[in-house]
Amino acid sequence: MELRLFVFHHAGGSHLLYRDWPSLFPADWDVRLLDAPGRGLLADLPAIGDVDELVDHFRTTLAPELTGTYALFGHSMGGLIAYELTRRLLDEGRTPPVWLGLSARAVPRPVHEREQRHLLPDAELRRELAAMGGTPAAVLDDPELWELFAPAIRCDLRLVETWTPAPETGPMPVPLSVYGGTEDATAPRARLAPWSERAERFLGLQLFAGGHFYFQSDPAALTGRITHDIRRALQLARPARTVGA
Secondary structure, X not given: OOEEEEEEOOOOOOHHHHOOHHHHOOOOEEEEEOOOOOXXXXXXXXXXXXXXXXXXXXXXXXXXXOOOOEXXXXXXXXXXXXXXXXXXXXXXXXXXXXXXXXXXXXXXXXXXXXXXXXXXXXXXXXXXXXXXXXOOHHHHHOHHHHHHHHHHHHHHHHHHHOOOOOOOOOOEOOOEEEEEEOOOOOOOHHHHHHHHHHEOOEEEEEEEOOOOOOOOOOOHHHHHHHHHHHHHHHHHHXXXXXOOO
């Protein structure tokens, strides 16, 4: 069965970190690596610094393809966007994804309890990003490259760290899988596990060795698990066979 899988990138990133992923999924899956405005292939567009506006952007631009059999996956900031987009589609009575995957995305916390990395001085922010991984060393070490990329990084961090989610309306009917790194201080197990209460069909929390970007050196283990979980979700979506049929 052909399936469209939309992949949402992390804060300050683009589709480039995931460029090898399409080859790691079944050949009949249509894997779409997305860029937020101001990133990657959309670098010429103004960046969006508000969660609702960014969700609206994807809801509008992807509207013709958010039908039939499709799934959403997001890493870190991308997980937030994928989650909010799913909620928006459900609220509007539109076709929801058959599966939602969240990676290194902790459950929402009150704003006053969140890190405020977007306010850190440059030197401290670069150290934080280096410890997390995911940002090329050249960007962090080269003053000219840092000056070029820092506004986008701070914009995305501010988006995540100041986001106020709408009140929950109950567990989502969409099958949900959650992934993370065993050494990720930003999204540790304790802050990933509560996602089990946010979905009627929680397919589990899977941790991999590593930090916030645990999949960066070898994404095959993660993409393999995503494939497995999406297939489980597709089985759940099939009507039960009548006994004796």
